[in-house]
Amino acid sequence: MIGSIAALGAGLAVIGAGIGIGQVGGKAMEGISRQPEAASKIQTAMIIAAALIEGAALFGVVVSFLGLK
Amino acid sequence: MYLSHILNSKKIALSVILGVFLTFCTCKTFAIQHEEAHEAAAATEHEEEAFNPSEVILEHIADSHSLHLWGTTSIPLPVILYTDKGIETFSASKFEHGHADYQGKYYTYRLVKDKVHIVGEGSDLSAAATVLKPNGKLVDFSITRNVASMWLSIVLLFIIFFSVSAAYKKREGKAPKGLQSFLEPVILFVRDDIARPNIGYRYQRFMPLLLTIFFFIWINNLIGLVPFFPGGANLTGNIAVTFVLAFITLIIVNVNGNKYYWKHIFAPDVPVWLYPIMWPVELVGIISKPFALMIRLFANITAGHIIVLSLISLIFVFKSAYVSVVSVPFVVFMDVLELLVAALQAFIFTLLTALFIGTAIEEHHH
Incomplete structure (x- = not known):
């Protein structure tokens, strides 16, 4: 039972990260299509933002790892 | 017959390279399968128990007192x-x-x-x-398998970088050759895309640190993907290793922090009565940045390994070779994705380290 709740937690963390990274990626695409010459700068900023969001989601995943034990 | 141009075609060459690469990946998955099969067989022989995927997966991810070479061969440490x-x-x-x-x-x-x-x-x-x-x-x-694998990667890094730096001395002023031409763009990428934009004009002091972090994480991520010797260990998916890496970042950032950095933490531009609230928040901020680095690398690499091993485990859960029709292509896909993740996580770790150093040594002009 604890295992399944942990899986639920991992799923919820992934929903949050999905929404967040989706937003970042979408807006970055928009930015690049508006200003293709700034693509490399936008890309780096996008990766940083995506990594920060992903970090928050991974906290959730790690907590659900701990729940597995 | 004018067919010789086929051999010169770039497309053909590319597809041959891709084919060889995919064959190698498939061999690798078969190697894992082989190893799993042995272990599953051994487990059933000894305990007559049902196959327990989470146990097998955790055993593969965790540290161990023997270094796995191939098949069922391993050397005790x-x-x-x-x-x-x-x-x-x-x-x-x-x-x-x-x-x-x-x-x-x-x-x-x-x-x-x-x-x-x-x-x-x-x-x-x-x-x-x-x-x-x-x-x-x-x-x-x-000396567990993670330690052994770390020493191996360090030796590998020393061999690679000493030979490349010797080549730079020997071939001064000439075009790079061999391994040099592979590493030079990567080193320039770390300098021009990671260090310089984020740290500023004083980036040179931190280049040795950033390059070491980048190549150490990258090579260990890649070694971690190989199921047989020299791989088999899951070094960057070990929280102790990522803890030390993040701790180095914490020390470097705070030792190099200038007065603006510390002023921002202890005397920010807010009313004085807010200081008791601001101090704990800022101090947590100091710790939480490297903490996130630690968790990010650990969880990304561990999650990748868990996904690959779970897909392989499906074959043994259903006790049917036909499941491999689904699971092996997925494993190949995940492995290719992991190759990307291996480089990406090294990049992100280095980039965020550079970013934190950059904010710590930044000069403010109020």
């Missing part, structure tokens, strides 16, 4: 224990894969889930002392 009575060293082969106890000089030792325990009277076990359990009777300083 030295066990070094610091007990309350003295130091004890012996080979891990004495445990016979956890089936036998070893009578040492001071205590009797037993391997439970790849961790050394002291067998006390009445067969009660006391585990190694850790940060979480400081009053244990022994501290485990063994």
Whole structure:
């Protein structure tokens, strides 16, 4: 039972990260299509933002790892 | 016949390279399968138990006292224990894969889930002392497979970089050649895309650190993907390793922090009565940035390994070779994705380290 709740937690963390990274990626695409010459700068900023969001989601995943034990 | 142009075609060459690469990946998955099959068979022989995927997966991810070479071959590694009575060293082969106890000089030792325990009277076990359990009777300083794999990667890095730097001395002013031409763009990428934009004009002081972090994480991520020797260990998916890497970042950032950095933390531009609230928040901010680095690398690499191993485990859960029709292509896909993740996580770790250093040494003009 604890295992399944942990899986639920991992799923919820992934929903949050999905929404967040989706937003970042979408807006970055928009930015690049508006200003293709700034693509490399936008890309780096996008990766940083995506990594920060992903970090928050991974906290959730790690907590659900701990729940597995 | 004018067919010789086929051999010169770039497309053909590319597809041949891709084909060889995919074949290699498939070989690799078969190697994992082979290994899993052996282990599953061994498990059923010994305990007559159902296949337990989470146990197998956790065993592959965790540290161990033997270095896995290929198939069922593995070499035992030295066990070094610091007990309350003295130091004890012996080979891990004495445990016979956890089936036998070893009578040492001071205590009797037993391997439970790849961790050394002291067998006390009445067969009660006391585990190694850790940060979480400081009053244990022994501290485990063994050369485990993660340590062995780390030393291997360090030797590899030394060989690669000493040979490349020697080449730069020997071929001064000439175009790069061989390994040099592979590494030069990567090093320039770290300098021009990571260090310079984020740190500013004083980036040169931090280049050795950033390059070391980048190549150490990258090479260990890649070694971690190989299921047989020299791989087999999951170094960057070990929280202790990522903890040390993140701790180095914490030290470097705070040692290099200038007065603006510390002013921002202890005397920000807010009303004075808010300081008691701001200080804890800012101090948590100092810790949480490297903490996120630690968790990010650990969780990304561990999650990748878990996904690959779960897909392989599906074959043994359903006890049917036909499941491999689905699971092997997925494993190949995941492995290719992991190649990307291996480089990406090294990049992100280095980039965020550079970013934190950049904010710490930034000059403000108010």
